[in-house]
Amino acid sequence: MSGHIVPKKTYYTIFLLLMILLAVTVLIAYLDLDHATGIGGLNIIVALSIAFTKMMLVVMYFMHMKWSNKLTWIFGGASILWLVIMLVITMADYISRGWVMFTNR
Amino acid sequence: MWAFLVTEVMFFGGLFLAYTFLRWKHHDAVVAASGHLDWILGGVNTGVLLVSSLTMAMAVHAAQEGKRKATVNFLILTMILGAVFLGVKAFEYSHKWHDGLFPGFNFHWIENPAYAGGAEMFLFLYFVMTGLHGLHMVVGIGLVAWIIKRANRGDFTPEYNIPVEITGLYWHFVDIVWIFLYPLLYLIQPPHH
Numbered sequence: 561m562s563g564h565i566v567p568k569k570t571y572y573t574i575f576l577l578l579m580i581l582l583a584v585t586v587l588i589a590y591l592d593l594d595h596a597t598g599i600g601g602l603n604i605i606v607a608l609s610i611a612f613t614k615m616m617l618v619v620m621y622f623m624h625m626k627w628s629n630k631l632t633w634i635f636g637g638a639s640i641l642w643l644v645i646m647l648v649i650t651m652a653d654y655i656s657r658g659w660v661m662f663t664n665r
Numbered sequence: 666m667w668a669f670l671v672t673e674v675m676f677f678g679g680l681f682l683a684y685t686f687l688r689w690k691h692h693d694a695v696v697a698a699s700g701h702l703d704w705i706l707g708g709v710n711t712g713v714l715l716v717s718s719l720t721m722a723m724a725v726h727a728a729q730e731g732k733r734k735a736t737v738n739f740l741i742l743t744m745i746l747g748a749v750f751l752g753v754k755a756f757e758y759s760h761k762w763h764d765g766l767f768p769g770f771n772f773h774w775i776e777n778p779a780y781a782g783g784a785e786m787f788l789f790l791y792f793v794m795t796g797l798h799g800l801h802m803v804v805g806i807g808l809v810a811w812i813i814k815r816a817n818r819g820d821f822t823p824e825y826n827i828p829v830e831i832t833g834l835y836w837h838f839v840d841i842v843w844i845f846l847y848p849l850l851y852l853i854q855p856p857h858h
Contacts, residue, residue: 565729566722575719582711586704589852607848614844622722622837624830635667639674646675647682651689660689 564627574621581614666831670838677842680794684849687786694783697776699853701766702791703757707851710753711843717746718840721809725833728826733816736829740813743836747806754799761788768792791850798846801839808832 585607593602620626625636655662688695724739765773768789774781812832815821821829 566726568723568726571719571722571726575715578715578718579712582708582715585848585852586708589704589848589854607852608845611845611848615841618718618837618841618844622718623834632667635671639671642671643674643678643681646678647685650682651685654686654689660686 574617581610585610666834691783694780695787696854697780698784698787702851704851707847710750711847713746713750714840714843717743721833721836725829728821728829731823736816740809744809798842805836805839
């Protein structure tokens with residue numbers, strides 16, 4: 561809601577990047593990174609990193625966050641911060657109770 | 666609008682938390698159940714939503730420049746793409762029902778019985794998460810229809826186009842939810858399995 565008009569070319573570029581990242585997401589799923597590298601959970605880490613990047617592209621450019629005021633940034637950041645708090649603290653609690661195991665499979 | 670979207674993040678966040686726990690606790694069952702989802706249809710739908718986000722961004726752009734015809738056309742395109750997404754989703758749902766993979770009412774797990782519980786929970790989460798996402802799509806299509814009516818009436822000018830922009834924000838948010846749902850639900854195990 562900034563009133564800033566973003567050039568069409570920017571939208572096309574972002575769209576192209578999003579489609580490439582979608583292809584990479586599918587491609588990555590084909591590869592068993594966990595076994596290939598010995599790093600447990602690498603597949604999901606890479607998949608979520610790509611999804612996060614796609615989200616940032618949509619938020620920054622399609623949703624005009626890049627040209628928005630500080631208050632908008634605080635709201636957007638807060639949503640991620642509280643989501644992370646909920647996920648991390650809940651799972652830390654479950655691990656400490658032994659409901660799930662924190663080990664490499 | 667951004668404040669509303671923050672509440673939406675928390676709304677879907679609870680489901681993502683449930684997903685995290687289930688995937689951690691019943692990993693093998695989740696992998697087995699996820700293999701029943703069609704990654705091609707899911708991928709096509711992801712593409713459809715990404716294109717719809719582009720057309721929505723172009724609609725906002727046209728509204729900012731005061732181009733009424735272009736605004737309406739891009740909004741109609743966005744709406745059609747949203748409908749295509751829901752059509753594919755309905756096709757997927759009916760297949761799950763036919764395959765006996767609908768939790769509670771029609772669930773017949775014929776593979777490793779040890780995975781039956783976890784698999785049913787996973788498919789339950791699949792239907793709840795994609796169902797709520799689909800409901801958001803229906804709302805989004807309704808909002809776009811309303812904005813098309815207003816744009817056609819000539820309500821928007823380069824000075825006043827906030828309703829178009831806000832509808833766009835909502836549409837992009839729903840797109841983002843799917844960006845996460847696709848790899849988390851469909852791509853848990855390599856597609857060739």
